[in-house]
Amino acid sequence: MATKYQFVKTISNPRLNASKTLKAQTQYELNKKIADQKEKWKAQIDKLNIQAKIENESKRAEELTKETEYILESYKNILMTSAQTNHVINFDSLLISNEYPPFIYNESAPLLEDYIRKHNVPSPSFWEDLLPFIKSTRIKKEDAARDDYNTSYEQYRSKKELEYRQYLESKASFEKNKNNHNQLFIRIRDGYLSHDTESICDYFLLVLENSPLPKGISLDVEINYIPESCALIIDYMLPNQNALPRTVSYSFVKTRKEITEKQMSQKEFDAFYDSIIYQLALKTIHEILSADINNSIATLVFNGYVHGTSLATGNDFTSCIVSLSVTKDDVLRLNLERVDPKECFRNLKGLSIGALKNLSPVKPYLQFTKNENRFVESRDIITNVENIPNIAKMPWEDFEHLVGGLFEKMFNVHSGEVKVTKASRDGGIDIVIYNPDPIHGGKFVIQAKRYNIVVPVSAVRDLYGTMINEGATKGYLVTTSYFGSDTHKFAQDKPISLIDGSFLVHLFQEHGYTVKITTE
Template identity: 35%
Template structure:
């Protein structure tokens, strides 16, 4: 079964494509054998600062029965579709196993089958690395192209109009009695009967003529509707093919950019490779990729599966006395050994997949930092530690026969760093850190000191306005130990400043956008802010404008983590922090002419 999600320009489908403004036709299909258990969130978009192009698509998917959740993202719809297909396919496999377990009847046969399944799951842990040697990890770009044909209806659904003529009147010769003949009335009776028949025939002919006219008119209208129906589908087919061609062009463009070593393209290519890596539902993959084009270095922060999510069932027994199935588990020592083995295998397998898929030589070396999340027994708090780190060049790695190595010994021989026992969850210092600093941040500039009552905020430069907003909000958050940073004005994503509020209740990451407008702010600016909040993973957003907002803007912001500050609100905040200024929209509009 498949669920088609469509978003077209000029329309907003709340449950599917919230936030897609003026976009070309987008088409996402959820292919699953159990669609009723798949919940699909809104298709979110991240726009450029100028609002003229979409930078990235995001969609949230959940499996209701398995209690699984993942946000899938990609810069293009076809990449998003590929990642969704891989994810949903893995979920379908998991659900099939789940149903199989649920359908088993209590009894020895069920226990034996579950034991066999548990044994196979445990044995599969030792084949994680060798599995990748049997798979071609290269991306076939053609498989990312939709080659399906437009599906025409079998026929025009409306039946052709038809009607049948009424029965033709038949002449019935009247019976003439003996006395009517004697009295000479026979001729008159016959004449009258013939006249009546002639009149009936004329009425029938008139009715038949009218029926034929109505039928001809109905058929003509039906022909027009049928022609319009097929013309509409021909137009839809043309649009479908045009969308396919555009999507194919994007695939070709990505392939060309990968071939030329474009940083973002190389990262997206690596993401495609890792998403297609099949671990048979062992864990949900999560990672962060960064690429250094100059050094041809791919840096990877990878979330390893925790000990708790790895298979641990050893056997299942049927208890006759209670009619229950009782599981027995492998020892704690074996669980730790399996975790260690899996971690080293995942590390080597991931590096192998990236090197093998890199056909054009973009990657000369790979940094793998393996992380794990766990509950610290002493504090009960969620922790995340780096347990292993390996920096390896292509030549050294490709000289290894992965089908015959001991994963841990191989990791150590490549100068990998890890604790003596990974199961101890002891953190280590990575060989190299990923760059987690937001490069959009630029040095702040003080503007407030130059303000006076005669300064028209609606007429100052937009750079000064953004720095002023940063400055006043920095003073606002200073009492709580907060921090506000300005982002590059040429940056994508539309973020003018980001505040970090340490307050444990109301704080968090706050997106601030400054709009030096001289006319009413429309709903599109507020919708863009909401999309940016989602994309940045912020707790809330603040939109600051010199002008006021339209009713649609206020309506959209209702119930969302959005604060709308108009010119009056801004002047009040400035005054509270010792700044004097004014806002004259009319004067600003005149000065801009």
């Protein structure tokens, strides 16, 4: 029986795993049915693609959210992670112990036998005695084989010697790097244990470098050590708000066909920023003091700085926004896994002003003066001060060291460090005090004036200018004579103490010394 349809075709779509047989009475009708069916399949595929994109974007949003949550957790747990870690440096694990591998040359040396065979050199036979040309032919082939062998062997030897020289160079470089690496860590280890100042700074820098930080925060720190008072000063460059993450989650919005972010409110972010800064401060002092197995630190000062831009002037600036001075007992008695970072910082008498986002500057408890070459070794004048008939007549350099010795007695209770500057008559400061006391501490400058007449007002003006340039919190003007009314008036509203001859005698008496000042 004849079929009703003259045109039949089966088409398929691998993407949908579908097939269909189409029938028509004309080719035109069949082509139209094929086109219609393909259009239907295309619509189905487009729908599947849209669904797949939604699923993929939704899955991507979930993955981004998980990654964000992980990053935020690493920020929120900065202090806890540090508290659960041993920060003492294991130097044995840092030293390179492995040896450079022995020289191995994988290419085999050429063998003469191989070249004898290559040149088809025959073995000697009795025919050579009967037919000399046979011997002559053998000898020529043998000489050619030897020449070929010698050439190959020389190439082999040269190549081996070259590789051996390269090996020795690589080995020497390895040994040099290994030696330098090990000597560096041995120097830091041994120097730290022997209380070497540079090694102490290097050791604690290594402690901080070995402690991980959340993604987005890099370690930017300067460490200085004052051996006389066993004070370690950490100048830490803290992240500003722009460096911290604000996003808390991601979601795919179907109607807009895009992934959107959910961010912290400004209030939440400000609290988050405060927490991070306080955690970094506590983390740092905890790691330093818990790693101080040699008891090198009596006082640890943390100064946290931030780079910013003034909205009023547009100029860049750097502010110290947090400062903290602690002892080892202050920190090691804390359970840092359970504290509130901000409350803990305050309990340790840390300095900060308001919300840290404002970058309000505070005066560091203690700063390290880098131009230490201006200082000279103190001379012990105070021990024999009672043998000096009149300190107003003593050499001016000795008077500076005498005043330095007196202030060292006065500030010894707070582990203060007193330094005398190099001799100069240019009106510069004579004595610098680094006082780590958390309440009354700071950097003090002293000018000692061995006068027999009234001290001019210019002296206190010079001292005040020096205080500003030095970043000092207090100034002392000490003299063997007395101050006029203009000097007292200038100093009355400033952090300056005037110590005249009579009060200077009283200070010596308070510390068990009897001195005489006669200005006639």
